[in-house]
Amino acid sequence: MDKSLIWAMAAAFVVIGPLVGIGVRRVIDRLAAKPWARSRSANRMVLGLARDLAVPVAALAGLALGLALPTGLPISPELISKILTAALMLVITFAVSRLAADLITSVVKRITGVSGSVSLFATITRVTVFILGLLITLDGAGVRISPLLGALGIGALAIALALEGTLANLISGIHILASRTVQPGDYVQLDTGEHGWVSDVNWRTTTIRDIPGNYVIVPNSKFADAILTNFHYPAQDMAVTVEVSTGYDSDLDFVEKVTLDVAQQVMASLDVGFTEVEPKVRFHTFGDSGIQFRVVLRTREYADQYLLVSEFIKALHRRYRTEGIAIPYPMRVLRAEGAPIANLV
Structure with a gap:
């Protein structure tokens, strides 16, 4: 067979291989967009593994076919086989490490019930799988890994001492x-x-x-x-207390009734209110200028308390003014020796 024809065929295999891989990857992308593929995480992972392998495996296959032709390159077939095998192992290792990281992430999310990132487990899994794959590749290429493992053990000890804080x-x-x-x-x-x-x-x-x-x-x-x-453990909803005071002349039963009515209305009108639990009023102190009490509201999560407290204070102030309930100013009584009592407001 003509030498130039052989080289043309080898070049064609090298070029066609990646093109075939790109075509296969596009088919996989279309399959991944189907409802049956998106409905199950296992389907997505398998298709993701096939997508990662499509182009590099097809490219290596084309390269292997091209090098199998009698092109006359001064490279022994055994060396070519070892190089291609090592490259294939590295490609598979990289793809499997990503699959394992995705699998671990999915399992951890399912166990914990949260959608937040768990990149720590994914990173550890990816690095572990990649190191194991690299060692298997070196062993398959004829490199003795026993001395390498010993050197890695000593190096790991030195690194552990140097990176104590990081570990x-x-x-x-x-x-x-x-x-x-x-x-x-x-x-x-x-x-x-x-x-x-x-x-x-x-x-x-x-x-x-x-x-x-x-x-x-x-x-x-x-x-x-x-x-x-x-603040999310054991549940996200939380109690919020608001300190209020009223005058000594106020009817405390009426104050409690009006305050609870306002609290219920505010909690029901806002999305941040937790209406499944009734608000509470608890009187606790005879203060300098009035009777102090706290109102216990409940909100859906920590960040929502600010809006709830703000709207409650505004609504309570308006209602107290309408009902004639006094919110006392600070007052202090001073007695001087030999002088009448003076009230300072």
Whole structure:
């Protein structure tokens, strides 16, 4: 056979291989858009694995067919076979590592019941699978991995000593997610004052998004050791107290009735109110200028309390003025030696 024809056929195989892979990937993308594929995570993962493998496997197949022709290249067939096998193993390792990470992420989300990111488990899974695949590839290529494993063990010990803080953050991140006391999406407050929604827990840090929308980055070791309040555990709804006072001349039963009526109306009119629980009024102190009491409302989550309290105070102030209920000003009585009592308002 003519030498130029052989080279043309080899080049054609090398070019056609990736094109076939691109065509297969487009077919997989169309299948992935079907309702039956989107309805189950297993279908999406299998199609994702096939999509990742389509182009590189087809390209390697075309390259193998091209190199199988008698082109006269000064490379032994055994070396070509080892190189192609190693490349195929690396491609499969990369695709399987992504599949394993997606699988672990899906399982963790299903167990925890949250939709937040769990990138820590995904990263650990991806790195572990890739390292195992790389070792298998080296062993298949004829490289003795026993001395390599010994060297890696000694190197790992040195790295562990050098990266003590980083490893502490990694272990703390695993502990945070495994303990399930805090999950992505929970609203938390640390004893150092930081508070917000847990956005992500990765291999080094925990990200908290506060109410203004800023991100607070906390090292996992500090987050795990902090005294923490989780406002979403065991439930998201929470009690909110508002301190109020009324004059000594007020009818307390009437004040309680009017206050509860206003609280119920406000909680029912706002989406943030938790109407399944009745508000409460509790008198607790004979103050300097009036009788003090607290109103206990309930809101659906921590961030909604600000709107609920604001609307309640405005509505209560209007209703007290309409009903003639006094909200006393601060008052103090001073007695001087040999002088009459003076009331200072």
